Amino acid sequence: MMEGSISNRIRILRFQNGEMSQAELGQRIGVTRQTIAAIEAGKYSPSLEAAFRIAQVFHLPLVEVFQWDAKATD
Amino acid sequence: MPYREKTAWLSLIAMAVAFGPYFTIVALRSVPGALPNLRQLGLFAVAAIAQVLILGAGHLYLHRGSPQDAGTPPDERDRAIMRRSISSAYYVLIVGMILVGCVMPFNSSGWSIINAALVMIVAAEVVHYGVVVLSYRRQT
Numbered sequence: 001m002m003e004g005s006i007s008n009r010i011r012i013l014r015f016q017n018g019e020m021s022q023a024e025l026g027q028r029i030g031v032t033r034q035t036i037a038a039i040e041a042g043k044y045s046p047s048l049e050a051a052f053r054i055a056q057v058f059h060l061p062l063v064e065v066f067q068w069d070a071k072a073t074d
Numbered sequence: 075m076p077y078r079e080k081t082a083w084l085s086l087i088a089m090a091v092a093f094g095p096y097f098t099i100v101a102l103r104s105v106p107g108a109l110p111n112l113r114q115l116g117l118f119a120v121a122a123i124a125q126v127l128i129l130g131a132g133h134l135y136l137h138r139g140s141p142q143d144a145g146t147p148p149d150e151r152d153r154a155i156m157r158r159s160i161s162s163a164y165y166v167l168i169v170g171m172i173l174v175g176c177v178m179p180f181n182s183s184g185w186s187i188i189n190a191a192l193v194m195i196v197a198a199e200v201v202h203y204g205v206v207v208l209s210y211r212r213q214t
Binding site: 026030031032034035038043044046047050 | 076143146149150151152210212213
């Protein structure tokens with residue numbers, strides 16, 4: 001199996017979009033503030049649907065918000 | 075702290091306060107196996123009522139503290155944590171019930187079986203709420 005992790009630019013994008021709060025973003029996509037905090041910190045990987053909703057809030061394609069960082073394997 | 079983590083802590087505390095003394099008394103005293111044993115039944119009733127009262131008062135306190143959070147439906151992360159915790163608790167409960175229902179009747183009877191079943195139910199609940207708390211802690 002290919003190893004890797006998901007990273008994201010949500011924190012930066014929130015600040016670039018009028019310093020949007022985690023609570024406001026959460027409200028717009030239907031999750032709690034704590035879930036946004038967990039996603040930002042990379043401790044929770046959102047569902048594909050939630051990821052698309054987040055990208056839609058920032059008017060960006062998904063890959064501009066979430067990135068897959070593949071780990072080098074031998 | 076997420077509202078659902080607070081309610082999980084509340085459930086763990088209620089169980090510890092209500093059933094901790096109950097199982098301590100049961101373990102220290104030899105309980106006559108014959109049913110109905112009203113004294114033992116009374117002790118169980120006290121533990122059950124104490125748990126209900128602690129949970130009732132605790133939920134009321136938490137609800138007053140953050141009414142908006144209390145009314146928020148669970149999101150996808152809450153549901154994922156719920157699924158994980160319930161499936162972990164299921165294994166504890168199923169193993170416990172096999173032991174209590176299929177093994178214990180051959181060498182025990184009466185309150186021994188009832189108390190063993192209660193131990194397994196409480197253990198499953200501890201695992202359930204414990205996994206909830208740990209999951210929120212790890213993802214915060």
